[in-house]
Amino acid sequence: MFSFIVSRILQALPVMFVVSLISFAMFAYVGDPVAIMLGQDFTEAQRVALVRDLGLDEPFFVQFAKFVGNAMQGEFGLSYRLSRPVAELIAERAPATLELAFSAALISLAVGVPMGIYTGLFRHSWLSRFLLTFSLVGVSLPTFLIGILLILVFSVWLGWLPSFGRGDVVRIGWWSSGFFTVSGLKAMILPAITLGLLQLTLIMRLVRSEMMEVLRTDYIKFARARGLPNRAIYFGHALKNTLVPVITIAGLQLGSIIAFAIVTETVFQWPGMGLLFIQSVGAADIPVMAAYLMLIAVVFVTINLIVDLLYYAVDPRLRTGRGAGH
Amino acid sequence: MSLLQVKNLRVEFPTRRGTLVALDDVSFEIAPGEVLGVVGESGAGKSMTGAAIIGLLEPPGRIASGEILLEGRRIDNLPYEKMRRIRGREIGTIFQDPLTTLNPLYTIGRQLVETITTHLPVGPGEAREKAIGWLELVGIPAARERIDSYPHEFSGGMRQRVVIALALCAEPKLIVADEPTTALDVSIQAQVIAMLKTLAREKGTAMMLVTHDMGVIAETADRVAVMYAGRISEIGPVRQLVRHARHPYSQGLMGSIPPLDRRVERLQQIDGAMPRLSAIPRGCAFNPRCPRVFDRCLVERPELMDAGTTRASCWLYAEGAPA
Numbered sequence: 001m002f003s004f005i006v007s008r009i010l011q012a013l014p015v016m017f018v019v020s021l022i023s024f025a026m027f028a029y030v031g032d033p034v035a036i037m038l039g040q041d042f043t044e045a046q047r048v049a050l051v052r053d054l055g056l057d058e059p060f061f062v063q064f065a066k067f068v069g070n071a072m073q074g075e076f077g078l079s080y081r082l083s084r085p086v087a088e089l090i091a092e093r094a095p096a097t098l099e100l101a102f103s104a105a106l107i108s109l110a111v112g113v114p115m116g117i118y119t120g121l122f123r124h125s126w127l128s129r130f131l132l133t134f135s136l137v138g139v140s141l142p143t144f145l146i147g148i149l150l151i152l153v154f155s156v157w158l159g160w161l162p163s164f165g166r167g168d169v170v171r172i173g174w175w176s177s178g179f180f181t182v183s184g185l186k187a188m189i190l191p192a193i194t195l196g197l198l199q200l201t202l203i204m205r206l207v208r209s210e211m212m213e214v215l216r217t218d219y220i221k222f223a224r225a226r227g228l229p230n231r232a233i234y235f236g237h238a239l240k241n242t243l244v245p246v247i248t249i250a251g252l253q254l255g256s257i258i259a260f261a262i263v264t265e266t267v268f269q270w271p272g273m274g275l276l277f278i279q280s281v282g283a284a285d286i287p288v289m290a291a292y293l294m295l296i297a298v299v300f301v302t303i304n305l306i307v308d309l310l311y312y313a314v315d316p317r318l319r320t321g322r323g324a325g326h
Numbered sequence: 327m328s329l330l331q332v333k334n335l336r337v338e339f340p341t342r343r344g345t346l347v348a349l350d351d352v353s354f355e356i357a358p359g360e361v362l363g364v365v366g367e368s369g370a371g372k373s374m375t376g377a378a379i380i381g382l383l384e385p386p387g388r389i390a391s392g393e394i395l396l397e398g399r400r401i402d403n404l405p406y407e408k409m410r411r412i413r414g415r416e417i418g419t420i421f422q423d424p425l426t427t428l429n430p431l432y433t434i435g436r437q438l439v440e441t442i443t444t445h446l447p448v449g450p451g452e453a454r455e456k457a458i459g460w461l462e463l464v465g466i467p468a469a470r471e472r473i474d475s476y477p478h479e480f481s482g483g484m485r486q487r488v489v490i491a492l493a494l495c496a497e498p499k500l501i502v503a504d505e506p507t508t509a510l511d512v513s514i515q516a517q518v519i520a521m522l523k524t525l526a527r528e529k530g531t532a533m534m535l536v537t538h539d540m541g542v543i544a545e546t547a548d549r550v551a552v553m554y555a556g557r558i559s560e561i562g563p564v565r566q567l568v569r570h571a572r573h574p575y576s577q578g579l580m581g582s583i584p585p586l587d588r589r590v591e592r593l594q595q596i597d598g599a600m601p602r603l604s605a606i607p608r609g610c611a612f613n614p615r616c617p618r619v620f621d622r623c624l625v626e627r628p629e630l631m632d633a634g635t636t637r638a639s640c641w642l643y644a645e646g647a648p649a
Contacts, residue, residue, distance in 0.1 A: 218426035224382055225421070226441045226492060227414030236440075240431050316476040317430060 008308065012301040016294070020071065023293035024064050024286075033080045033284040054080070067290065076291035081283040086291045090273060095175045096166055097265070097272030101258045103188055104196030109250060112200040116207025121234060123212070131204065138201035143260075147194040147267035154190060162187045164269040195264040199253045206249050210242035217241075243314050251307035255300040327398060328355040329532050330379070330500055335392035335402075337371075337378055337556075339603075346603040348374050348387060349556045353630070356500065361526065361533045363547030363564065365540065365579065367600050370553040372536040376502040378402070379534070380417055381409040396500070415445040418493035418531075420503040420522075424485035424510075428477035434461075434488045435473035438495055445496035460491040465521055483514035490522055494529070501526065501533045507542065515539075519546055540583045544568050552576045555600055555611035562636025572633035573640045574616045610641065620648050 034050055051057050055066065070077060076086035119128040138146075155163035167183030169176040178184030214220060215238055223233045262274035269275065273292060280288035312318050337349035349371045356362045364372045377383050379394055381401065394402040401412060413419070421427040429437060438457035439450060448456065454473070461469035464487040477485055486506065493501055506522065507515040523546050526533050535547060543550055544564060551561040552575065560573040571577045581594030598615040607613055610623040622641045633643035641647055 218421060218423060219429040221382065222419070222421055222427040222489070222492075223429065224410075225380055225413055225419035226444070227410050227412070227496075228440060228444055229410065232440060232444075237429050237432075241429070315431060316433075317478045 005305070005309075008305050012305070015301060016297055017068075019297040020068055020290070020294055021064065023290050024067055025060070033286060036283050037080055071291070071294060077287040079280070079285050079288050081280060081285040081288070086287045089276060089288060090291060090295065091174060092176075093271065093273045093276045095177065096270060097258060097261050097274060099178060100188065100191055100195060100264070100270060100272060101254065101261055103192035104199065104257050104261075105250070105254050106196075107192055108196040108199035108203055108253070112203030113207050113246070115200075116204040117211055117234070117239065119204065120208040120211030120215070132208075135201035135204055138197045143194060143198065143263045144267050146197055147191070147264055150190045150194060151267075161190050163190075166271055191264050191268040191270050194267065195257055195261055199250075199257060202253065203246065203250060207242055207246055210245055211238060214238045214241045240314065244311060247307055247310050247314065251303045251310075252300075255296075255303045258299050259296045328395075329358045329360075329397060330356040330534070331393070331395040331398075332375070332379070333393045333395070335375070335378060335394065336390045337374055337383060337387055338390040339387050341386075343604070347390075347556060347606075348603060349378065351629070352392070352553075352556075352558055354551055354558060354561055356532050356534060358499065359527070359530045359532050360549065361523070361535055361547045363543035363550040364534060364536045364553060365538055365543055365550060366553035367538065369600060369603075371556040372538075372553050373504050374556075375553070376419070376504050376534060376536055379502055380413055380419055382413075411445075414441060414493075414498065415496045416498050416500065418496070418498035418501045420486075420489055420493045420501060420506045422505040422508050424482055424489050427489050428485060428492075430477055433474045433476055434480075438473075438488075438492060441492055442495050457491075457495065460495045461488070463525060464488070464491045464494075465517075466491075483510055483518060486510055486514075486518055487521070490518070490525070494525060494531070497529065497531075499530075499532060501531055502536070503533055504536045505538070506535070507539070508537070515542070522546075540568070540579065552579065555606055556603065557611065557639065558630060559612065559640070560633070560636055560638040561630065562638075566635035570635060572636050572643065573612075573638040574618050574642070575612050576638070610639070618642060622647075 033054070034047060034056065037050065038047060055063060058066075067077075074087055076090075078084065079086050079089055082089065115131055119131050122128050151163045154161045162183070165187055166178050167185070167187035168181040169178050169184055170180040171177075178188055220233060220238060223237050228237075260274075261270075261272060262278055264270065265272045265274035266278055273295070277289060277292045279285075280292070332355070333353050335349055335352040336347065339346040339348055352371070352375060354362065364375065366372050374383070374387070377387075378389055379401075381404070383389070389402050392402070393400055396412065396416060401409065404412070428434065435454065435457055438460065439453045442448060442453040442456055443450060446453070446456075458469050458473055461473060466472055466484060466487055472480075477488070480488065486509075490506070493503075503522065507518050510518060519542055522533075525531070535542070537543060547564045549562060550564050550567045552559050552567070552571075552573065554575050560567065560571065560576045562572075567576060568580055571580045575596070578594060578596035582596070584593055596615055601607060601611060601614070607624075608627075609625050610616070610619075610628055613619045613623040616623065620641070622644075626641070628639040628641050628644070630637045630639045631643050633640065
C-alpha cells in the first residue's frame with residue numbers, strides 16, 4: 001500500500017512538471033503585465049527598470065526554472081496586480097472556494113445518487129421520466145445561465161436569498177468559514193446549487209445506468225433466487241457494485257468543481273480562487289495564474305490518488321497478494 | 327403427494343410482432359426426494375421451466391395459464407413478497423456459471439450468512455457456524471479459514487460448490503439446478519454432480535436437474551423429461567428412457583450418446599434444427615425432422631400419452647398409428 005502511494009506520487013511528478021510548463025508558457029504570451037502596472041504615463045527608464053525588477057528580461061527557460069524552483073518551496077512570488085505574496089492571496093481565497101466546492105459536491109452526491117438509484121429501479125414511473133427530463137435541462141443549460149436564473153427567482157423575485165457574496169464568515173485560525181452563520185449558509189445555497197447541478201445530473205445518470213447494468217447480472221438474479229429481500233438486493237448487492245465507476249466520476253467531478261468554480265464565482269461575486277483567477281487574467285497577473293493552475297493540478301492528482309485508494313477499499317479483487325485460481 | 331406439480335404451464339413472451347409461446351402445456355410432477363432430469367436442445371424451454379417455478383421469469387415473459395403447486399399450494403400466483411420467502415427457503419436454485427453468480431464484492435461467508443439469517447430463525451453467530459458446516463459438506467477444504475475469502479479467490483469448481491452451499495443452506499425441499507456443471511471443467515463435473523447427488527439424497531431434497539448432458543442424467547436422475555420446442559415430448563423413468571426411448575426425438579437424442587460397450591461407426595444424428603418459437607410448425611413440432619412422420623403429425627398436435635414404459639407426445643402410440 002505504501003509503495004503504491006509512493007509510486008503514484010512519482011507518477012504525478014511529470015504531470016505536475018508539464019502542467020507548470022504549459023501554464024507558465026501560456027501566461028508568458030497572454031498579455032503584458034508591465035504595461036498594465038505602469039498605467040498611462042511612464043518613461044522608458046521606468047519600464048526597463050520594472051522589466052528587470054520582475055525578471056522579465058531573462059530568457060524564458062531561466063524564468064521558468066526560477067519559477068519552478070520557487071514553487072517547490074511554496075513561494076510563488078508577488079502578485080503584479082496587488083503586490084502581495086501569491087501564496088497569501090490564495091490561502092485567503094481558498095476557504096471560500098473549497099467550502100463552495102464541498103457543498104456543491106455534497107449536494108450532487110446526496111441528491112444525485114438517490115435519484116440515480118430511484119430512476120434505475122423504477123424506470124417507467126412518472127417521477128423517473130420527469131427526473132430524466134429535468135436532468136437533460138441540467139446538462140444542457142450553461143452554468144452562468146442557471147446561476148442568473150436562480151438569482152432572478154430567489155433573490156430578485158422572491159427575495160429569499162442573497163444574490164452575491166459570502167455573507168458573514170467565522171475565522172478559525174487562517175480559515176474563514178461561512179458554515180457557522182445564518183447569512184453564510186444562506187449565501188452558500190444558490191452558488192452551491194449552480195455549481196453542483198451539472199454534476200448532480202451526471203451522477204444521477206451514471207448511477208442509473210450502472211444500476212440497470214448491475215441488476216441484469218447473474219449475481220443479482222442469484223440473490224433473488226436465494227430469496228433475499230429487495231432492500232438487501234438493491235442497497236447491499238447492487239449499489240455496492242455500482243460504486244466503483246461512481247467513485248471515479250465523483251472524484252473527477254470534485255476536481256472539476258474546484259477548477260470550474262470560476263464561472264459560478266464570477267456570477268455570484270463569490271470571493272474565492274476562481275474570482276481571483278479571473279481578475280488576475282484581466283491584469284495579466286502571471287504569478288497568480290500560474291500558481292492557481294498548479295494548485296488545480298495538485299488537486300486533481302491528489303483526488304485521483306484518493307480515488308485509486310477507494311477502489312481498493314471497495315473492490316477486493318484489486319487487493320494484491322492472493323491470486324485467483326481457475 | 328407430489329412435492330411439486332406443474333400443470334399445463336404456458337409461458338408467453340409478448341413481443342412487438344406477436345406473442346411467442348415459450349412453454350406450452352408443460353405438465354410434470356416431482357415427488358419428495360426425487361431427481362427429475364430435464365433434457366433437450368438449447369431453447370427447448372428447460373431453463374424457462376425452472377425460472378417459471380421459482381417465479382423469476384425475465385420480463386416480459388409471463389405465465390399465461392396453468393398452475394404450479396408446491397406441496398399442494400399454488401405458488402405461481404403469489405405476490406412477490408410471499409414468493410420471495412419461498413425462494414431459497416423451500417426452493418433452492420443453482421445457476422450455470424459459478425463465475426458470475428456470486429457477488430464479487432462480498433465474502434462467501436457474508437453471502438451464506440445473509441441467506442441463512444433471511445430464512446432461518448438464527449442469529450449471525452449461529453448462522454456463521456452453519457455456513458462453515460455447509461462449506462465443509464460441499465467439500466471446501468479448510469472451510470473455517472476460507473469462509474472470509476472472496477469469490478475470486480476460489481477456482482470455478484470450488485465456486486460452484488459455494489453456489490451449491492448457498493442453494494442448500496436454508497434446507498429447501500426442492501432444488502432447481504440449471505445446468506450446474508456445464509461451465510465447469512469436465513474433470514470437475516463428475517465430482518460436483520456426485521457431491522450434489524449425495525447431499526440431495528442425505529437431506530432428502532428433491533431436484534429438478536436441467537442439463538443437456540445425457541451422462542449426468544443417466545447417472546443422477548430418477549426420471550427424465552425430454553423437452554422440445556417448449557413442450558415435453560417424453561417423460562419416464564431414467565432407465566427406460568435411456569435404453570428404450572419411445573419418442574423419435576428422444577431416440578435421436580439417446581442415439582447421439584456414444585456407447586462404451588460396443589463399437590459404432592457413426593453416431594446417429596438428428597437432421598435439421600429445432601424450430602424458432604415464432605415458426606413452430608402445425609401439428610407435432612418435431613414433424614419436419616421426424617424419421618417416422620405420417621399424415622396425422624402434420625395436422626394434430628399430440629398430447630402426452632402412454633407409450634409403454636414412458637409417456638410420449640407422439641401419434642405413433644395412439645390408436646390407429648401405422649405399424
